[in-house]
Amino acid sequence: MVDKVLLAQPRGFCAGVEMAIKALTWMVRVFEPPVYCYHEIVHNAAVVAAFERAGVVFVDDIAEVPQGRPIMLSAHGSAPEVVAAADERSAVMVDAVCPLVTKVHHEVKRMAAKGYDIIYVGHEGHDEAVGAIAEAPDAVTLIDPSWTLERFEPEDPERVALLAQTTLGMYEWDGVLSDARETYPELWTARKSDLCYATTNRQTAVQELAKQASLILVVGSENSSNTQALVRVAHNEGVAAHRVDGPGAIDPGWLEGHSVVGVTAGASAPDQRVQEVIDVVAPANGVELLRVTSEDEYFPLPPSLRRFVQTLQALVEGAVAARKPGQPGPIESDREWGATEALELLEV
Numbered sequence: 001m002v003d004k005v006l007l008a009q010p011r012g013f014c015a016g017v018e019m020a021i022k023a024l025t026w027m028v029r030v031f032e033p034p035v036y037c038y039h040e041i042v043h044n045a046a047v048v049a050a051f052e053r054a055g056v057v058f059v060d061d062i063a064e065v066p067q068g069r070p071i072m073l074s075a076h077g078s079a080p081e082v083v084a085a086a087d088e089r090s091a092v093m094v095d096a097v098c099p100l101v102t103k104v105h106h107e108v109k110r111m112a113a114k115g116y117d118i119i120y121v122g123h124e125g126h127d128e129a130v131g132a133i134a135e136a137p138d139a140v141t142l143i144d145p146s147w148t149l150e151r152f153e154p155e156d157p158e159r160v161a162l163l164a165q166t167t168l169g170m171y172e173w174d175g176v177l178s179d180a181r182e183t184y185p186e187l188w189t190a191r192k193s194d195l196c197y198a199t200t201n202r203q204t205a206v207q208e209l210a211k212q213a214s215l216i217l218v219v220g221s222e223n224s225s226n227t228q229a230l231v232r233v234a235h236n237e238g239v240a241a242h243r244v245d246g247p248g249a250i251d252p253g254w255l256e257g258h259s260v261v262g263v264t265a266g267a268s269a270p271d272q273r274v275q276e277v278i279d280v281v282a283p284a285n286g287v288e289l290l291r292v293t294s295e296d297e298y299f300p301l302p303p304s305l306r307r308f309v310q311t312l313q314a315l316v317e318g319a320v321a322a323r324k325p326g327q328p329g330p331i332e333s334d335r336e337w338g339a340t341e342a343l344e345l346l347e348v
């Protein structure tokens with residue numbers, strides 16, 4: 001029997017995911033269904049299913065969207081040609097890209113314009129990697145963190161930049177960075193790595209969990225890169241770890257012989273799933289919070305959405321601005337509500 005659950009803090013929703021979920025909630029509240037979303041808004045099966053029930057259609061090709069219908073682009077960032085196609089096709093296009101992904105897009109454009117060859121460390125085919133590389137495909141070589149740098153052949157070894165997907169494992173990034181610095185002493189890289197605060201905080205929390213727990217359960221979906229990185233970090237610390245989408249995925253045999261079980265969640269996993277997982281683990285002596293840091297990052301809703309809703313609010317003379325049950329909060333006081341509340345509204 002499990003004696004105690006150690007619950008990581010921070011875990012779960014990051015500021016980018018909060019923003020994207022709230023933005024898509026606004027879209028389904030303002031427009032008649034269907035609302036279209038290019039790629040999964042965030043990589044979590046429960047979140048995607050909640051939006052599908054609320055009338056969102058997820059597509060992998062902008063051409064699938066009927067002319068004029070509202071479109072949202074996912075938090076992972078989209079290729080410039082996708083943004084342009086969506087803008088042309090839709091009367092209302094909202095890009096819910098996380099600002100920390102946008103920062104990497106800018107780095108790709110800037111370094112390519114300066115004539116650098118770019119190593120982009122990321123996972124082949126992942127939405128974020130595809131979108132970032134598309135900013136300057138001729139200048140970028142994708143290197144998976146498990147590969148060596150051998151397949152990268154720069155024209156000028158003194159003009160090489162190293163950029164990364166925001167959700168890599170910290171130890172993976174450190175490995176590639178030290179190899180690249182050794183091979184290219186003039187290497188350019190961002191002053192702080194491209195790994196985002198949410199990635200590094202959640203991984204640091206897993207490292208701390210691993211000091212006290214012999215098993216770690218990571219709540220999140222299979223296609224969530226940062227969730228998978230949390231599992232790899234736990235394994236790297238020598239601790240058994242499993243990713244679970246929810247309580248139904250737990251094999252009771254995993255829990256045998258573990259008195260302290262660590263629990264955390266990827267940046268796109270709802271906290272409700274975490275609580276359900278803890279209920280199944282059923283620790284005899286309850287849950288202890290293991291806090292490594294606090295997060296107060298907040299990303300405002302996309303400007304095009306804010307402008308659109310403000311115009312609408314003005315038109316209906318406050319009918320939307322006054323908060324009612326089943327309505328998102330006023331767009332001006334977006335900080336006052338969260339993505340968890342937004343997901344609850346979808347079920348109303």
Ligand code: SF4
Nearest residue numbers: 014016098100166196
């Ligand atoms: S994991 Fe990081 S980069 Fe991705 S949405 Fe969250 S804050 Fe943004």
